[in-house]
Amino acid sequence: MSDSHLDQAVLASLQDVMGAEYPVLLDTFLVDSDERQRHILEACEAGDAQALRLAAHSFKGSCSNMGAPMLAVLCRQLEEAARRERLDEAPDLIEQIGREFAIVRILLKSERQRYR
Template structure:
C-alpha cells in the first residue's frame, strides 16, 4: 500500500489549522506515545493477555484516528476485536503489518513537524 493511503490529509490539515503552533507537539506526542502502545500490544500478545492487548489496541486506534492515520486505526480495530474474542493465534502477522504501516505513517508525519 502506498504511503498516501495511510493518512487522511484533510484531517491533518484541519488539526493544523485548529491547533496552530501546538500542532507539532501533537505529532511528536502521537509518535512517541505510539511506540509505547505498539510495545504494549507486542508484550500483551507474547504473554497471551487478550484483555491487555484489547486495551492497547483500543487506545492506539483512538490516537491513530485523531491524527488521520485511518488505515492504522482500522488495523487496530481488527486486533481489538480479535482480542475481545480471545482469538490471539495469527495476530503476530497483524502486529508486524501494524509496525510496518506505522513506520510509513511516521515518515509521512515527519513532513508535518
C-alpha cells in the same frame, strides 16, 4: 503525502485547531505510538487478550484522531481478534501495524519538517 496512509483533511483540521502547537502534537503522537505498540507486544507475549484488546483500542483511537486510517483499521482488527480471544491472529496483525506505522512515521516526520 499519501492519503491512503494519512488523511490530509484531518491533518489540516488538527493544524487549524492546534495552531503553533501542531508540531508538538505530531511529536507527541510519534512518541506515544511507540509506547502503545510496546504495550501491544507485551500483552501479546503475555497471552493477555484483555490487555491486548485495550491496548489495540487505545492505539486505534489515537490513529483515528491523527488521521491515520489504515493504521486505525489494523488496530481495530487486532482489537476484534483480542476480543474474540483469537490470539493466534495477533502476531500477523501486529507485524502489519508495525509496517504501516513505519510508513506513517516517515510521512509525519516529513510533515513535521515543514515547521522547523
